[in-house]
Amino acid sequence: MAEGAEVVSAFEKLLGRTATEAERVQLRKIRDALDLRDNDALWSVLFALQYYDSLYRQFPKAIAAEATKILAETRAASEAVMRANVASAHADLARAVALTAQGVARSVARRWQLRWTIIGAAVGAIIFASGVFAGLRL
Numbered sequence: 001m002a003e004g005a006e007v008v009s010a011f012e013k014l015l016g017r018t019a020t021e022a023e024r025v026q027l028r029k030i031r032d033a034l035d036l037r038d039n040d041a042l043w044s045v046l047f048a049l050q051y052y053d054s055l056y057r058q059f060p061k062a063i064a065a066e067a068t069k070i071l072a073e074t075r076a077a078s079e080a081v082m083r084a085n086v087a088s089a090h091a092d093l094a095r096a097v098a099l100t101a102q103g104v105a106r107s108v109a110r111r112w113q114l115r116w117t118i119i120g121a122a123v124g125a126i127i128f129a130s131g132v133f134a135g136l137r138l
Contacts, residue, residue, distance in 0.1 A: 006038045014047050015054065023050065
């Protein structure tokens with residue numbers, strides 16, 4: 001067996017999977033830096049630390065995946081709210097335009113009514129005056 005192969009094998013048993021090349025390199029660096037032998041008792045502690053390190057390295061990926069999911073859900077919810085608000089704004093605008101149009105129509109009708117009333121009164125006054133004038137001449 002190659003030097004350090006027992007250590008890697010024991011580490012893989014703890015992980016329940018094959019160690020990655022990065023994990024193997026890190027174990028070799030630790031071995032060389034601390035001048036450890038394959039049967040050194042410190043390996044048990046280092047394996048546990050390495051195991052937790054591999055678990056903690058998965059957290060950013062899990063957090064990113066969850067954040068992406070939440071962002072997509074938030075985006076969908078906000079788009080639904082915006083669509084509902086746009087529909088409501090269109091309905092409010094249509095009502096406001098209708099009310100304004102009715103108000104303008106009433107105002108125009110009043111003006112024409114007033115004009116025709118004045119014209120009718122003027123024509124009636126002219127006819128009345130003509131009748132009075134004609135009656136006085138007789």
